Amino acid sequence: MKFTLAISALASLAAAAVSPVQSQVQSRQLSQLTLSTLGSSGVDVITFDNFGYDGTYFHVKSLGDASSDTCSCKLSSDAVYFTGTNAPLNEELSVHFRGPLSLHSFAWYTSANYTHGSSEGTWERQAYYNASTQTSDNVTFLTHGGDSSTCLGKALSYAGSNGTESASASTVLASDNLIGSNEEFIIFSNVSCPSSGYSKDCGVYRSGIPAYYGFYGDIKMFTFEFEMPSETSTDEDTTYYDMPAIWLLNAHIPRTSQYGTDAYCSCWNSGCGEFDIFEVMNSTTTDQLYSTLHDYQGTDDINDGIQAAAYITRDTSKVMKGGVVFDSSGKAIVFMLDLLTNAESISATTVNDWIDNAGTETVKSLSSIAAATSTSKKSGASGTIEKLGLGAILLSMVFLAFMYI
Numbered sequence: 001m002k003f004t005l006a007i008s009a010l011a012s013l014a015a016a017a018v019s020p021v022q023s024q025v026q027s028r029q030l031s032q033l034t035l036s037t038l039g040s041s042g043v044d045v046i047t048f049d050n051f052g053y054d055g056t057y058f059h060v061k062s063l064g065d066a067s068s069d070t071c072s073c074k075l076s077s078d079a080v081y082f083t084g085t086n087a088p089l090n091e092e093l094s095v096h097f098r099g100p101l102s103l104h105s106f107a108w109y110t111s112a113n114y115t116h117g118s119s120e121g122t123w124e125r126q127a128y129y130n131a132s133t134q135t136s137d138n139v140t141f142l143t144h145g146g147d148s149s150t151c152l153g154k155a156l157s158y159a160g161s162n163g164t165e166s167a168s169a170s171t172v173l174a175s176d177n178l179i180g181s182n183e184e185f186i187i188f189s190n191v192s193c194p195s196s197g198y199s200k201d202c203g204v205y206r207s208g209i210p211a212y213y214g215f216y217g218d219i220k221m222f223t224f225e226f227e228m229p230s231e232t233s234t235d236e237d238t239t240y241y242d243m244p245a246i247w248l249l250n251a252h253i254p255r256t257s258q259y260g261t262d263a264y265c266s267c268w269n270s271g272c273g274e275f276d277i278f279e280v281m282n283s284t285t286t287d288q289l290y291s292t293l294h295d296y297q298g299t300d301d302i303n304d305g306i307q308a309a310a311y312i313t314r315d316t317s318k319v320m321k322g323g324v325v326f327d328s329s330g331k332a333i334v335f336m337l338d339l340l341t342n343a344e345s346i347s348a349t350t351v352n353d354w355i356d357n358a359g360t361e362t363v364k365s366l367s368s369i370a371a372a373t374s375t376s377k378k379s380g381a382s383g384t385i386e387k388l389g390l391g392a393i394l395l396s397m398v399f400l401a402f403m404y405i
């Protein structure tokens, strides 16, 4: 009896651990969201539960012959181990915008200990852009306007005031800043990186780029006021035609290679982290903004990543306001609401109210471990065993414990 119980407990534990994800919908306003509407109407809050895991990724060790099409990159053979709440998205992040989009405001906040639902943990604003007042605190606008090579794609450059032209120095994004389909700009902090080097703070990065730190914080929040109007150009052959997005990358990625052809040229493929906050996925669902995590938490498919089942509706006719909170209990909460403000200091209670009163919520619960098959061949490093992650080791320990009951 005991043995059977142990086995079935183990089986369900194993199932919980290896099944990619479990998804459920919670409704704060049940009348608005029933199971039958899931997937066919928008929500206001997308919560990822159990966000963050124990795993590894690999940094770029060298970018050889970077400006040539025959360049070759090497990843380090030393794995970076990450662990804990929100990992690896608890590392420094850069913030990315794709058109059609115009940005009215952006803010980055940190908190000592915000947990959704608790009144502790005031949020302090640490970076801020306001288009109408042209305030730009601790913000650097970059774009892909530098040297191009097939292997690395285009290098980062300072963005000019319209977001997509290159500039020779840091420039504040103009108040009138609509960018079109497939055009992008990126926000980093205004703190310069030390010189490129594997053991330096920003790691190895592409030579000649303006290199800045991203936005740190185990517990952090980003807020945005933006428009995503319908694309007016009729050139539907444009890549990402009418597919705007706002997303976060581990800040190491764009400093080496965001759109290259060689997976060894950034830490992305080995799982250093991407979180898509508001993203149109394809040309048939251009009015739907999805949230997706791209790392190896509970999946071995980093390209598809883990997407919440429901979407937030893209309203092409108004200024949308929303953001994402990464809290101390491992919740990543994406929200959209009209009430949002971006004051210098925001109480935990205010942020709780935003989330709780925004409307309907969908919840995606993430598996605690990396998928056992998550070893990335492209990482080319000796990380096979490490890639199984602490979670798998813990699971084996649990197994051993059950064997001895």
Ligand SMILES: *[C@@H]1O[C@H](CO)[C@@H](O)[C@H](O)[C@H]1NC(C)=O
Pocket: 104, 105, 130, 131, 132, 133, 225, 342
């Ligand atoms: C920009 O700043 C002004 C003045 O503080 C404020 O009234 C306005 O709401 C801000 N706009 C945005 C979009 O944050």
Ligand SMILES: *[C@@H]1O[C@H](CO)[C@@H](O)[C@H](O)[C@H]1NC(C)=O
Pocket: 112, 113, 120, 121, 122
């Ligand atoms: C949360 O942080 C605040 C400000 O640092 C502090 O006053 C409070 O005691 C902390 N609460 C907990 C539960 O750690």
Ligand SMILES: *[C@@H]1O[C@H](CO)[C@@H](O)[C@H](O)[C@H]1NC(C)=O
Pocket: 126, 127, 138, 189, 190, 191, 213, 214, 215, 216
């Ligand atoms: C600017 O952002 C960086 C993020 O890396 C942070 O270290 C720094 O303290 C911030 N500066 C200010 C003045 O808030």
Ligand SMILES: *[C@@H]1O[C@H](CO)[C@@H](O)[C@H](O)[C@H]1NC(C)=O
Pocket: 136, 137, 138, 139, 190, 191
């Ligand atoms: C970075 O931004 C902060 C906040 O606005 C400002 O105090 C500081 O002077 C800026 N630093 C640089 C190097 O521009």
Ligand SMILES: *[C@@H]1O[C@H](CO)[C@@H](O)[C@H](O)[C@H]1NC(C)=O
Pocket: 162, 163, 164, 165, 178, 179, 180, 183
């Ligand atoms: C930005 O300015 C450049 C140079 O004038 C121009 O080629 C580009 O089309 C502009 N982009 C937008 C989005 O207005």
Ligand SMILES: *[C@@H]1O[C@H](CO)[C@@H](O)[C@H](O)[C@H]1NC(C)=O
Pocket: 281, 282, 284, 285, 290, 307
């Ligand atoms: C478009 O993306 C959505 C969200 O991921 C997905 O449900 C839908 O099947 C996709 N449609 C096509 C045609 O790929």
